[in-house]
Amino acid sequence: MKKTNFKKILTAILVVVMCLSVAGCSVSKPNEASNNPGSEDAKIDYPTKPITMIVPYGAGGGTDTYGRMLAAQLEKKLGVSVTVTNQGGASGSIGTKFVHDADADGYTLLFSAETIGTYRSMGTSDLSYNNFIPVALAVNDPKLVVVSKNSKYNTLEELLDDIKANPNKITMSHSGPGGSGHNQGLILKELGYEVAMTAYDSGNNALLGVLGDQVAFTNPNLSFTTGYISSGDVKVLAVFSNERLKSYPDIPAFTEIVPESEKYLSIPLTPLSLLAKEGTPSDVVEILRKATSEAFQETDWVEFVESNSADKLYEKYTDEESMKQFFKNWESMICWLQYDNGVAKNSPEKFNIPKLD
Template sequence: MRKIIALATAAAMCLSMTACSVSVSTSETTKAEESAAETTAAEAAESSEAADSDLVATADYPTKPINMIIPYGAGGTTDVWGRKLAALLEKYLGQSITVTNQGGASGSIGCQSVKEQPSDGYTLLVCAETMGTYRTMNICDLDYEDFTVISPLVGDPKVLVVGKDSKYNTLEELLDDIKANPGKVTMSHSGPGGSGHNQGLVLKELGYDVAMTSFDSGNDALLGVIGGQVDFTNPNISTLGGYIESGDVKPLAVFSNERMEAYPDIPSFTEVVPESEKYLNIPYTLLSFVVNNDTPQEVVDVLKAATKKVFADPEWTDFVKQNAADPVFEKYTDEASIKEFYDNWKSVICWLQYDNGVAEKSPEEFGIARIEE
């Protein structure tokens, strides 16, 4: 009996010690969890304060979600850059931005829809270079002057390429053949008045008569070269990189007066044809961020401040480098330089198109000065 009592007592002591041990362990775990929760909350608060410090919004703007119109279809150059801008603007404006594609009529349908919206900063527009030629091309009455330019964005460099099996290995060989066979060497482009077509007009102005063939899109024009249907084309680098790496095309020149940092081995067009420089001091595929021109100045100021933060954001600068884009936004930052930039662009392109019978109306009708010789 004494043994049973002793065993029972020992068991009770063991259970008591175990309960104490569990109680202490649970208490310590709870304290650790509470401490971790406090740390997480503090870090979240600190992160929130840091995020708030990046905001440039005011009490009056923006106070609700924003819409951004891309006047072209999804997946194109304008769409890609517009969506990247929208995603980063959300970060600094503190409001969501919905991107809507409204393509058609060289982008004029989407641009017109923005013009018809209230000028309150809640409808933004990322447009392409065709905005500067709508009037002379008789597409519509819109112009950059109908909008306030928050900032030019980037130029998407154009590269003259031939297929991998082409007999041309250098720009000199291609140009020599064009000279020897005027109107016989074929060039594809995405349509009249577009940046690729404009490049063909520059060649014509320089004495190189090529047979221009219009395709439904820049990508189709490029596939026409890869498939051997035409001799050469001039796509944007943002859509070309993979084809260069795969060897499907041979790049002969950047249609510019300088080489690209991302592809330093591709010569600039002006290295071979120096007299082309007066035509190549502008980006042929130009993207711009604009709002209606009667938008309140305080709203414009907020958008400009947010855009400036976007341009300094590593996610933006990395994207620019990855796509070998021309950082036009770095070169024209005040109202005077921005206006001079767009005036010069229209002077070059609108007169180029009119002199070659592409534009229906004279640039002079709209006060666009002829480029200086």
């Protein structure tokens, strides 16, 4: 081979190598693709295994019922099983801690009632809404004022008049210190109606206490009271809200009888929410949010929510900022209500929780 031809061949090879090198440099690196949400490379492989949804309360309650209904809809959207596990105890703090101790990977989620917002001031736990990322605000499960079918009370006015005439004598059951039923008792106290509050280990058992005529009245969630309403075992004196329920239009709202209660009932007292542990990757959270939003449109979910006259919080609070603001407002009202009435161990001020005006 002539020397000139060898040089030409060598030059051609070098040109090809340089072109391949330039082309190789133009390929997106993984971190560059992740900054471009629209690229195929940005998609993550989630979920690839079953998801556990922890309900930090006993089976059969309102939170458990809604959690299981939501889990069934999420399975359709995520393509993996979503298993609900009940881990009750200590106002939900045991199950809440379990989720917070798990990996922040989106495979262990928390479906919680509102008690998480009072853990710090109540001295129950160091955890709060701040330690979780809101995936979705689900619903507000309406609260009622209920007596047994054998009760002498047939109207809310009769019950309130008796409470006023016999302060700290009329018994009211609730699900435990800091729970929604207990908060209702504190609101009654703020309004000048002092009752003798009796704690049970769950809202369902608090209702059974009324059915067994052990206490005069209670404040159950609508979701696990409908069967007793249909059977006639209870009389519902009022909806603890500022408006009536569409499914029970004849039951008066509490504010119709006690107008001054409106300032306490302007914020839903029993919000249920789906939460992920702090530190969960944002793309995982977004996948969960999209799937949950779609789950809320499923016929089974919509019919269940509407049949229970639940407030559709998911239609009012649709982004992370609005959900976080809701939690802050809720804590500002309830934590101070508990502290001012000597129920909470710690001042909300210690945790930079302002008093809601």
